Amino acid sequence: MSRDQPFWAPDFVLLTCEHAGNEVPPAFRRRFHGANAVLKSHRGLDIGALGVALRMAPRVPAPIVFTTVTRLLIDTNRSLDRPDLFSEFTRELPERDRDAIIATYYAPHRDCVARTIAAAIDTGRRVLHVGVHSCTDVLHGRTRDLDIALLFDQERTLERELCEHWRDELRRREGELRYPFNEPYNGADDGFTTTLRNRFDPGAYLGIEVELRQGMILRPAEQRAAGDLLANALRAVLHAAAGAIGSDRSG
Numbered sequence: 083m084s085r086d087q088p089f090w091a092p093d094f095v096l097l098t099c100e101h102a103g104n105e106v107p108p109a110f111r112r113r114f115h116g117a118n119a120v121l122k123s124h125r126g127l128d129i130g131a132l133g134v135a136l137r138m139a140p141r142v143p144a145p146i147v148f149t150t151v152t153r154l155l156i157d158t159n160r161s162l163d164r165p166d167l168f169s170e171f172t173r174e175l176p177e178r179d180r181d182a183i184i185a186t187y188y189a190p191h192r193d194c195v196a197r198t199i200a201a202a203i204d205t206g207r208r209v210l211h212v213g214v215h216s217c218t219d220v221l222h223g224r225t226r227d228l229d230i231a232l233l234f235d236q237e238r239t240l241e242r243e244l245c246e247h248w249r250d251e252l253r254r255r256e257g258e259l260r261y262p263f264n265e266p267y268n269g270a271d272d273g274f275t276t277t278l279r280n281r282f283d284p285g286a287y288l289g290i291e292v293e294l295r296q297g298m299i300l301r302p303a304e305q306r307a308a309g310d311l312l313a314n315a316l317r318a319v320l321h322a323a324a325g326a327i328g329s330d331r332s333g
Contacts (some may be wrong), residue, residue, distance in 0.1 A: 090240050091323035092210035092288060094202040095144035095316075098195055099135045099214050100159040100274060101128035103150025107187070110155060113171050117154075124218035125169075126152050130299030130308075135214040137309025142317055144212070147198065149191040156188050159213070159274050192274065199278065203286045210244070211289045212316075213275055217266055219297040226266050229259040229298055230312070233269030233291035235279060241269075241288050244319070248290075251315040266293065 104126035106114045120126055132148060139146040149158055154169040161167070168180060175183075195211075202209050219226055232249060234241035249261045263269075270276060275289030292312065299305045 090208065090243075090285075091320060092208045092244075093324070094207040095142050095210045095212065095320070096195070096198055096202075097135050097139055097142070097144045097146040097212050097214060098274070099128070099132050099146070099148035100157075100191070101153045101215060102132035102135070102148040103127055104152040104154075105150050106152055106155065110172070110183075113175075114154070117171065121152055121154065124216075124296060126154055128153075128214075128216040129218075129296045130294065130305050131214050131216040133302060133305030134216075134294060134299055134309045134312070137306050138212075138214070138313040138316075141310065141313035145198070147191065147195050149187070151187045156183050158188055158191050159215075161272050161277060162188075164272055192277075195274070196278065196281065199282060199287060203282060208285075209282070209287050210320075211275060211278065211287065213273075213289070213291040214294075215291055216294045216296045216299060219295055221266070226295060227260060228262050228265050228293065229295050230308070231262050231265045231293040233264050233267060233275075233293060234289070235270040235276070236264070237270070238279070238284055238288070240284060241290060244288060244323075245290060247319045247323070248316055251318050252311065255315055256311055 104121045106121070114121065135146055135148065138144070153159075154171050156172065157167055162184070168175070172180065172183065199209050199211060217226060230252065232245040234245050236242060245263060249263070252259070252261050269291055273291065275291055278287060278289050294308060299308050
């Protein structure tokens, strides 16, 4: 590793995928009549993200929690007070129906992730949570200048240091790709990791989001390649950081 070693190493990694599929529950299919095209687009799901995350999980290694209900039903990566929590297909539903969607499809995913992290922290583990996402190559006529981006809170030193090491290792392994920080979104903006940062101590929880350009992970082979790259680079960083801690303590 090219930077000074951080004396903090997560010993529990959790992967999540908040937009893993585009499934519409039977009770709401009438709301999505004629919407097959948008459901298959980047608005309906994070194309390729689940394939990458599933490839990463055994190689990090890390457990994975994901939801395959379309984000157009409800966006599990948004807070409950956000105007884009529901889409144009569900925003005008009666309150009782929206509450039922929250209870059935939103809360179980977020509660499962939060419980898993809390249980790990309660046993003295240091948690790295990696949310795996993908973004469309072009949005509103603007081409995204990224291949694999790492999103984090710039004010959290440990998150920044880990991402710096992770990007260094990614570049060492695949130097032709573009690895910007906090693109195309700011990692401190509203999202599941931001919610969890407000709940857990920064010395015990790091929340990082990965954004992959969808054009590079359309095919299963491309998803496997991206998953291998991310997992192998992250594993190398974590092993080096753990080794640095061991050397410091033995000294």
